Amino acid sequence: MEMLDKDLRSIQEVRDLIKKAKEAQAKLAVMTQAQIDAIVKAIADAGYAHREKLARMANEETGFGRWEDKIVKNAFASKHVYESIKDMKTVGIINDDKVHKVMDVAVPVGVVAGLIPSTNPTSTVIYKALISLKAGNSIVFSPHPNALKSILETVKVINDAAVQAGCPEGAIASMTVPTIQGTDQLMKHKDTSVILATGGEAMVKAAYSSGTPAIGVGPGNGPAFIEKSANFELAVKRILDSKTFDNGTICASEQSVIVEACSKEAVMAEFKKQGAYFLTADEAVQLGKFIMRANGTMNPQIVGRSVDHIAKLANLNVPAGTRVLIAEETSVGRNVPYSREKLAPILAFYTEDNWEAACARSIEILNGEGAGHTMMIHSENEEIIRQFALKQPVSRLLVNTPGALGGIGATTAIAPALTLGCGAVGGSSTSDNVSPMNLLNIRKLTYGLRELEDLVEQPTVQAAPAVATISQDDKEQLISMIVARILEKM
Template identity: 70%
Template structure:
């Protein structure tokens, strides 16, 4: 009987993909570290070789960002991520502490469900496939419907390369008929061990509600605080570079600028010199109505669009060549659009009396949305940096670097990743930049080093002697010595 219902087709396809992935994962779990590394290298090479092609496909299909920047993201996902994980032990005994007599053994989780967003579709698929295979897991992707074709092509390219390198067929699979019901089946299937969820809040919430262990990431809403000791020119350059990179589609990109009153004029002047446009009060009110939909979520029409395109959509005039639109703001709240995540070149601008009140403002912004994710600090004052590190509810405090590139580990030495955990405060199961070690369980082997008498504090001399015996010959010698002592008495 032919299935004509799209949801039923999607559900059946998911079941078939999982069945193949389960068989493939069994074979992966029996491979050596060298065999696994060879496959991961093949995925990396294939992603790198097709970086431009896939970038152009993603831009053409989604309309988000800049294809030139998507090449950088694909290159990052394939080459930079690979270099960071290539020497990591993920098979067999991965650690041995001879002094404590403890062994750690890597155990793959099984079949991973990979949820892929439309904002970073091809790069996220490459990255998730690599860390899944590196840890001995298979992966089945649920592509965002608006980026289905470029994700399917990415999966085809890296899957073929992996099979040619010895990977079992079916270890990297992807839904061709993505529906909500099909994705729900993928997340709740008994043979799926873990969900890697990257996307909107609703998707992440669904992943955590599925009953399957999940690693999900919430929204980013990182403020950038420019403290008075900062190199203002360099701080502004970094913020502008970050917010215009792929038109702000990376969730770690800055969403607001917070400055001290003392340096306000200098920062504003530098921002204007760098291509930022401060909207008038009338323009600001018109723009803020366009940022959010009636249900309070981000308007998809602004995502990944340039400043000029957004201005045309809204019907406001901005200077030609404007790179970033900035609106002055003094409010924070769920109904204050500028204080929320905006995956496009729009920034809120807050002015505070001093760094202490600026610190509190940043916390208020993060608690409104984006808690646990990222904050950017531009400062040369080590005391301020330490205070921010101690007090801010984020998993990543980025100092003197672009937020978008620093958060993913491109311009910092954080683990290169395209899935950024937000910790418990952000509703996530981890605060890590997600890598292969997050996708394995660790079996621990512990050798006995103490006897019950020692734990009770009543260890006898004979037990003490026996505990120090290292072989059978030594044991015989100890027993003979004890017998001779008794005979001599």
């Protein structure tokens, strides 16, 4: 019996999944809003009901993060996202402007390719399925191999619930033989309509290079500025809550802290009080060797790991109960590991003379890595906050809130999402927190309001020259002069 190579099996599997997904999407496209909403609710309910089981599976399989926090992520991806989209109009006529006679008709994009990372595997599957199906699309997942088991279980849980609620078979599916070649086929297939890319920088670049429309997420590397008017105790609490949440695996989490010189000692004391450990210069060098690999990418050995695990890896002795490791830094660059994205409980600490220098340092950090993503500011000075909003190259400027939870819309009023666009500056096709509206085309129905004649400028009519008028006395005097001259010539 002939056996296909793994890559060939993967490619064929993708072709089969896309064929079924396209057929299923054709059925979704003619469903009513009520039918679509019933399917979406079933997905959300199933994700929420299995939130703990899926969280434990993801943590056990990958070793990343904390299963307790992954429960929160799964709850957010199901219940919180659902609450934000449940009343959204996504089928048929979604807007009708009677005054200007313009009607918006929602048109699903078709088959979505959903790339799933190992850092947030189960929650990302739930979220991407919800926003795709809400917009009337089918979705085929490409799972990270290191989280295959938990991803496939999540797909099974939500697909079973969706089918029971009337969803066509094949509308929610996943590759079971994940390979680079299979994922490449998924992204480049003629019947794949759009790619939702969440993963490493190389994966996102591949999505944008595939020739298929893509919505991708660049790296996060958000600095957090604690301005001198801030409540230091609360600012530090929020940063530590964010950076320790699931061991820092959310890309919107803080990567560095910037303070003014006048606040340095007070802020450092507060960090120490709340469980942070400031590395000595030698310890910072020692740990720095483990943050980045020789090729300049983040070392997966530290991603989503606890302080204890990272300390043992780098042979460091840190106090028991340490929540976050902090290294003082003065430089930014590709070869400066603490200035880069670190999806782990590790922070850089910069000191600047004033807020203007802190603003410039933030821009330097973001332009080095993370442009277009997210920044945090802790301040009570509205004018300084406004200046940062005007100058920082980010899509989200979060004020007085934890970065990880504020960026995804859990502690803020922006759209709840686990795909955070970085805009053109970050190499992304959108700066939005991605929602069902990003997975719809809008067909415009519009009535004529003007005729051609209304657009043509009418020629300006020139006024006739004014005719001079003279009084009766002047007329008589003129006639007398003319008569006199005639008589003279006779």
